[in-house]
Amino acid sequence: MSQPSEIKRKPVVSKTIFYGVLSLAMYGLFFNYSSVLMVYFTKGLYYAALPILTVFAFSFVHAAFASNVWSLLGVEPSHKQPQPRPAAQPRPAGTTKPQPRVYINT
């Protein structure tokens, strides 16, 4: 029977492999055709969207891969240290929650 830690580890392993392969494929494709792509990426004006969108796309995939790699290596945020959270603010005096009202059309 699998141990609880192994059960928790399985999705992390599969996610790491998925994002890792995807990230590697994206980098491989880009650098394989980099000389052609660079011509369009440095044209400016409307083509300015290309580098911006590309870094966004790479960030999402590669950041997910990096996050899963750290989890897999056991580098996770500490649970011991309490983190500051937004404190609930008291409602200003004189304001009340809107109450539901019933109206009967006569």
Add this chain to the structure above:
Amino acid sequence: MHDIGLEGLQFIELTWLTAAFLFIVGFVGGLVSGFIGSGGAFVLTPGMMSLGVPATVAVASNMCHKFPKAMVGAYKRWRYGQVDLKLGLVMAASATLGVQFGIWIQEWILDKWGQAGSNLYVSVAFVLVLVTVGGYVFYDAWKIARTEKAEEASKLALWLQSVHIPPMIRFHTAGVTMSLWLTIPVGLATGMLAATIAVGGFIGVPGMIYVVGASGLISSATELVIAFLMGFGGSIKWALNGMIDIRLTLIILAGSLFGVQLGAIGTTYVKDYLIKVVMGVIMLMVAVSRGMAIPKYLAELQLISASDTTTGFLMKCSFVVMCLALMVGAVIILGAMWKAKREERRAESLVQEQELQHVEHAV
């Protein structure tokens, strides 16, 4: 991979060595950024230039990697409850104005004293700001470490918080209520420094700590929001001119996305004052590095006489010290993380042992 010449702009030939250098500097820079909210950029731009990348392309490519890195770092630290989004947005808005003012000053100096004058202004600003602010940040961290007291808001911040000039804004995560008008100077100074030395965080984070009154943890996390918004705007501007070498950006990003997340995780392990220690050490070392570059610009302006060999040697030393600053920051972060993790494991095993003893007693 080939050389690409596009309308006069030369994009460098990429080798495995160049890619490895950019990946490693990206990782270390990301680690420091994820931890203190800024850093890495000050090494990457001169680093790329030393590889033969033209200055404008180096700045543009660096900025284009900075905003997604800051976005990922900000998201991670927001999940740990460390980001004050409202404070970040207010600061970013005023920093945008500060950038414009900083550019205007730079252009005026360039017009009046030429490139050497502009370089001298940047180096002197670097040294003055970093020695003053970095020195104070380091002194404050040392004071907290020595007395082992909890981090407190500065007297200046407490006084500014008591000044009521509408509109007053409540920054929930930072736990601060302050007049909008009093936060603007901090944002303006951040933007101005970003336009001058390309690292706005060196004034933004200490500004949020000592002027606004937020903790080091919240300030460094919120700085990532400012870096994302400013970097995004700046990257669009560079992309419109076709200056971004996306190949360099993507290689740096590959390393920095690992680093920034590790740095963000690191903040959950260490004591709050360590952020100030790392920031202070890096700022002081970078000040020394920029100080070494000053004789070259003074010689170019014919204010002193120095041989090319001497100034060349000093410039090389300056770059080495800059790289060292980043490395020292990374070593402090990783060392503190490792130590904290070891203590946490030891405490966990102690609790487990005690629980086992309780069970044995009960049986």
